[in-house]
Amino acid sequence: xxxxxxxxxxxxxxxxxxxxxxxxxxxxxxxxxxxxxxxxxxxxxxxxxxxxxxxxxxxxxxxxxxxxxxxxxxxxxxxxxxxxxxxxxxxxxxxxxxxxxxxxxxxxxxxxxxxxxxxxxxxxxxxxxxxxxxxxxxxxxxxxxxxxxxxxxxxxxxxxxxxxxxxxxxxxxxxxxxxxxxxxxxxxxxxxxxxxxxxxxxxxxxxxxxxxxxxxxxxxxxxxxxxxxxxxxxxxxxxxxxxxxxxxxxxxxxxxxxxxxxxxxxxxxxxxxxxxxxxxxxxxxxxxxxxxxxxxxxxxxxxxxxxxxxxxxxxxxxxxxxxxxxxxxxxxxxxxxxxxxxxxxxxxxxxxxxxxxxxxxxxxxxxxxxxxxxxxxxx
Ligand code: GLA
Numbered sequence: 001x002x003x004x005x006x007x008x009x010x011x012x013x014x015x016x017x018x019x020x021x022x023x024x025x026x027x028x029x030x031x032x033x034x035x036x037x038x039x040x041x042x043x044x045x046x047x048x049x050x051x052x053x054x055x056x057x058x059x060x061x062x063x064x065x066x067x068x069x070x071x072x073x074x075x076x077x078x079x080x081x082x083x084x085x086x087x088x089x090x091x092x093x094x095x096x097x098x099x100x101x102x103x104x105x106x107x108x109x110x111x112x113x114x115x116x117x118x119x120x121x122x123x124x125x126x127x128x129x130x131x132x133x134x135x136x137x138x139x140x141x142x143x144x145x146x147x148x149x150x151x152x153x154x155x156x157x158x159x160x161x162x163x164x165x166x167x168x169x170x171x172x173x174x175x176x177x178x179x180x181x182x183x184x185x186x187x188x189x190x191x192x193x194x195x196x197x198x199x200x201x202x203x204x205x206x207x208x209x210x211x212x213x214x215x216x217x218x219x220x221x222x223x224x225x226x227x228x229x230x231x232x233x234x235x236x237x238x239x240x241x242x243x244x245x246x247x248x249x250x251x252x253x254x255x256x257x258x259x260x261x262x263x264x265x266x267x268x269x270x271x272x273x274x275x276x277x278x279x280x281x282x283x284x285x286x287x288x289x290x291x292x293x294x295x296x297x298x299x300x301x302x303x304x305x306x307x308x309x310x311x312x313x314x315x316x317x318x319x320x321x322x323x324x325x326x327x328x329x330x331x332x333x334x335x336x337x338x339x340x341x342x343x344x345x346x347x348x349x350x351x352x353x354x355x356x357x358x359x360x361x362x363x364x365x366x367x368x369x370x371x372x373x374x375x376x377x378x379x
Contacts, residue, residue, distance in 0.1 A: 033375070034067040034068040034069075035068040035069070035359075035371065035374075036067075036068055036069055036070040038371075038374075038375045038378060039324070039333070039378070040070075041327070042323075042324055042327035042330070042378070043323070043327055043330045043331055043332050043333055044070050044071040044108050044331065044332040044333070044334075045068065045069055045070060045071065045332075045333055045334075045335075046069055046070075046071030046072060046073055046107075046108070046110065046269075046332055046333065046334030046335065047065060047068075047069045047071075047072055047073070047334065047335050047337070047338050048072070048073045048074070048075040048112075048270070048334065048335065048336045048337050048338075049065070049072045049073065049074060049075055049098055049101065049338075050075050050076070050337070050338075050342055051076065051077060051094050052342075053065070053101070053338065054074075054077065054094055054097040054098040054101050055094065055097050056097075056101075060364040061338055061339075061364070064338060064339075064360060064364060064366070065101075065105060065338070066105060068359075069105070069107065070105075070106070070107055070108060071107050071108040071109070071110060071332055071334060072098070072101065072102050072105065072107045072108075072109060072110065073110040073111075073112050073161075073269070073334050074095060074098045074110070074111060074112050075112070075336070075337065076119070077094035077095045077098055078095050078098070078111050078112055078113070078149065079112070079113060079116065079118075079119040079120075080115075080116070080119060080120040080121065080124065080145065081119040081120060081121050082094065082095075082119070083095055083149060084121075084145055084148075084149075085121060086121075086123070087123060090148060092152065095149075095153075099153055099156050099157065102156075103156070108158050108159070108332070109156065109157050109158050109159075110157070110158070110159045110160070110161065110269075110332075110334070111149070111150075111153060111157040111159070111160045111161065112160075112161045112164075112206070112269075113160075113161040113162070113163070113164040113206065114145070114146050114149065114150070114160060114161070114162050114163065114190055114194060115142060115146075115162065115163045115164065115178065115186060115187075115190045116163075116164040116165060117165065117174060117176035117177065117178060118165075124138075124141065124142075124177075125138060125177045125181065132177075132181065133181060134181075135181055135182050135183075135185070138178075138181050138182055138186070139182055139185060139186060139189050142178075142186055142189065142190060142193075143189060143193045146190060146193040146194055146197065147193060147197055150193070150194050150197035150198050150201070151197045151198075153198075154197060154198040154201075155198065155200065157198075157201060158201060158202060159201060159202035159203070159204060159234070159235075160194055160198075160201055160202070160203055160204065161204050161205075161206040161237060161269070162190050162191050162194045162203050162204060162205065163186075163187050163190050163191070163205055163206070164206045164207070165206070165207050165208065166178075166179070166187060166205075166207070166222070167207055167215050167218050167219065168215075169209060169212060169214075169215060170214050170215070171212075171214040171215050171217060171218030172218075187222065187226070188226065188229065188231070191203060191226050191231045191232065191233065192231055195231060195232045199232075202234040202235065202265075203231075203232050203233055203234055204233070204234060204235045204236065204237045204267065204269075205219055205222060205223055205226075205233060205235075205236050205237065206236075206237035206239065206269055207219055207236075207237070207238075207239060208238075208239035208241055208270070208286075209239075209247075210236070210238040210239070210255050210259075211238070211247045211251040211252045211254075211255050212247075212251075213251075213254070213255075216255045216258055216259065217258075219236055219259075220236070220258065220259060220262045220264070223236055223262070223264055224262060224263075227263075233264065234264070234265055235259075235264050235265030235266065235267050235331065236259045236264045236265075236266065236267070237267045237268075237269035237270075238252070238255060238256075238259075238266065238267065238268050238269065239268075239269055239270040239336075240268040240269065240270050240271035240272070240333075240336075241270055241271075241272055241274070241336065241345075242271070242272070242273050242274070242315070242319070243273065243274045243278070244273060244274070244275055244308075244311050244312065244315055249318050249319060249321075249322050252319070252322060253322045253325075253326070256322070256323075256326045256329055256330065257326070257329070259329070260326070260328075260329035265329070265330075265331045266326070266329050266330045266331070267330065267331055267332045267333075267334070268323065268330065268332070268333045268334065269332070269334050270334065270336040271319075271333060271334060271335050271336060272335065272336045272337065272343060272345060272357035272358060273312060273315050273316060273319075273357050274345050274355060274357055275300070275304065275308055275311075275312055275355065275356050275357065276297060276298065276299070276300070276345075276350075276353055276355055277296070277297055277299065278297065278349055278350075279291055279297070279349060279350070290347075290348060290349055290350070290351065291349055291350045291351070292350070292351060293350055293351055293352040293353065294350065297350045297353065298350070298352075298353040298354060300354060300356070301353075301354045302354075304356050309356075309369075312356065312370065313367075313369055313370045313373045313374075314373070316359075316370055316373065316374050317370075317373045317374055317376060317377060320333075320374045320377035321377040323377070324377040324378055335358055335359065336357075336358075337357075337358055338358065338360055338364075339358055339360040339361065339362060339364055340355065340356050340357065340358050340360070340361050340362050341361075341362035343355055343357050343358055345357045359371060
């Protein structure tokens with residue numbers, strides 16, 4: 001065998017081996033793609049962030065947030081109660097940490113939420129004597145709240161859920177204290193003030209069960225009315241608290257199309273999939289409904305059976321297929337939490353359950369098969 005032949009043969013072998021190695025590393029990188037990479041051409045992928053994540057205490061969260069998410073939403077720390085617990089007292093510690101985290105992650109930062117009927121202290125609606133406030137006084141109080149919060153995070157928070165959940169399931173206005181005292185004025189003033197304080201920030205209306213036609217139509221009509229009055233409304237957030245079997249993806253899809261046709265960005269703002277059976281009347285996310293633990297509603301306390309895990313993966317895949325199909329209309333998909341152990345769905349609508357609604361398990365392990373299955377939505 002000539003030297004030249006030997007050299008050619010080893011070169012060939014080298015090229016083949018290098019090829020195999022390159023393919024393997026491409027494959028393993030492919031395996032490890034973060035969600036934000038998989039959907040980078042479609043929409044932001046967000047996560048709601050908890051106190052312990054914002055402060056860095058929950059250390060295992062950070063690498064997952066870094067790898068998979070390019071948007072974050074404050075789960076609780078910017079709600080009225082936590083951030084403005086007493087008339088003259090604001091508490092910005094956690095909200096500041098949240099915004100700092102968002103900057104470090106280079107994420108699209110969402111402030112949630114300026115005005116809501118839940119997690120809002122009683123004093124907000126009362127004077128010092130405990131009497132219900134007059135319309136003007138309440139509106140002023142709300143405007144000062146918005147001035148302080150949006151003003152503080154001007155140029156740092158990129159989008160605000162200005163008003164949350166003003167509608168009942170049939171599209172009528174919720175008889176909240178806000179509504180009883182001011183009618184619909186609080187909604188208009190809230191959007192106006194948020195815009196004044198940060199004209200660059202995106203402003204959204206956010207609600208659950210917007211797959212229901214009557215509720216979705218009410219949200220669209222409100223957003224249009226706000227726009228007609230010259231206010232900024234960028235999008236409508238569909239909360240996305242779904243169950244394994246309902247609502248049908250076709251109904252979700254119809255709402256995505258309707259909201260977009262009306263000229264608003266669509267966001268799925270609070271995505272999770274509840275795998276547990278529910279008391280009949282607790283659809284959506286009405287926090288007023290809560291039940292004591294009853295074992296028949298907590299069937300997977302020691303682990304999720306394979307057939308349910310398969311259904312779960314399929315449900316997320318079906319949802320993401322619809323989301324991906326409408327990527328021109330959808331700007332962001334945000335999961336309502338990072339890992340199963342701290343999801344609100346362990347305590348709602350029944351307290352103390354073991355639920356599995358998210359893409360990371362209680363040990364912060366990614367549900368690889370679900371992510372792989374979801375990524376097929378991009379093909
Ligand atoms: C609603 C709110 C969220 C959260 C969930 C349940 O969807 O918008 O902030 O409170 O309820 O936790």
